[in-house]
Amino acid sequence: MKVFAHRGYSGRYPENTMLAFRKAAETGCDGIELDVQLTKDGTVVVIHDETIDRTTDGTGFVKDITYEELKKFDADAVWGGIHGFESVPTFEEYCKWAKNQELITNIELKTGVYYYKGLEEKTLELVRKYGLEEKVIFSSFNHSSITRLKGLAPEILCGALLDHQGLGNAGYYCDRYHFECYHPGVKGLTKETVDNCREYGILVNVWTVNDMAALEQVYEWGCDGVISNFPEVCKRWAQSKEL
Ligand code: G3P
Numbered sequence: 001m002k003v004f005a006h007r008g009y010s011g012r013y014p015e016n017t018m019l020a021f022r023k024a025a026e027t028g029c030d031g032i033e034l035d036v037q038l039t040k041d042g043t044v045v046v047i048h049d050e051t052i053d054r055t056t057d058g059t060g061f062v063k064d065i066t067y068e069e070l071k072k073f074d075a076d077a078v079w080g081g082i083h084g085f086e087s088v089p090t091f092e093e094y095c096k097w098a099k100n101q102e103l104i105t106n107i108e109l110k111t112g113v114y115y116y117k118g119l120e121e122k123t124l125e126l127v128r129k130y131g132l133e134e135k136v137i138f139s140s141f142n143h144s145s146i147t148r149l150k151g152l153a154p155e156i157l158c159g160a161l162l163d164h165q166g167l168g169n170a171g172y173y174c175d176r177y178h179f180e181c182y183h184p185g186v187k188g189l190t191k192e193t194v195d196n197c198r199e200y201g202i203l204v205n206v207w208t209v210n211d212m213a214a215l216e217q218v219y220e221w222g223c224d225g226v227i228s229n230f231p232e233v234c235k236r237w238a239q240s241k242e243l
């Protein structure tokens with residue numbers, strides 16, 4: 001079972017920052033999950049919320065701020081500055097680093113609240129520029145976005161992202177729309193859904209697995225990956241099961 005660091009090693013470091021990504025890689029985890037959006041000037045940036053208020057010392061919508069303005073805000077401010085200044089990374093900055101890592105990157109296209117024109121194309125262009133095509137999985141709560149991505153790049157893996165309610169007959173659905181992966185919230189996931197996905201050859205990567213009981217459960221059900229704020233704990237536990 002693969003372990004993905006959710007927004008990087010976000011349990012211990014400021015989420016979606018290069019620091020959180022480097023620290024995740026140090027844990028020996030298999031992959032990193034991150035979120036992408038577009039700034040006012042069309043730069044693909046790595047950030048979870050549509051506004052910068054919660055995760056930086058700035059305010060406003062990502063779509064209304066240029067990257068030149070955005071990079072001045074501190075993503076470590078919410079941690080009291082204990083790690084030093086951390087900017088919101090561009091996705092290109094991430095790709096430059098990731099091309100030399102043995103990591104799978106789960107790129108979540110954040111188009112569920114605001115549909116950024118061209119986010120799929122711009123993100124894909126960077127993936128191709130850095131030769132990461134075989135080391136990424138695109139996902140989105142907005143399945144129009146991954147359908148669009150599939151149309152542009154049928155060879156790249158895509159995952160249908162669902163909230164904790166999940167989706168009945170998820171394996172059939174993913175197969176029908178050529179999504180190779182199903183990414184459900186852990187709370188409502190059932191063995192039946194995992195079995196249904198397996199029946200259709202769909203990989204199941206579950207988010208956000210932050211407690212041991214859930215980790216054991218999804219492992220027993222045969223899930224393919226967990227997305228966790230604590231990749232170190234999950235990876236050590238998964239390795240112990242392989243011994
Ligand atoms: O991709 C899994 C997970 O990140 C989805 O939820 O809100 O943390 O982006 P969220």
Ligand code: MG
Nearest residue numbers: 033034035108
């Ligand atoms: Mg996400």
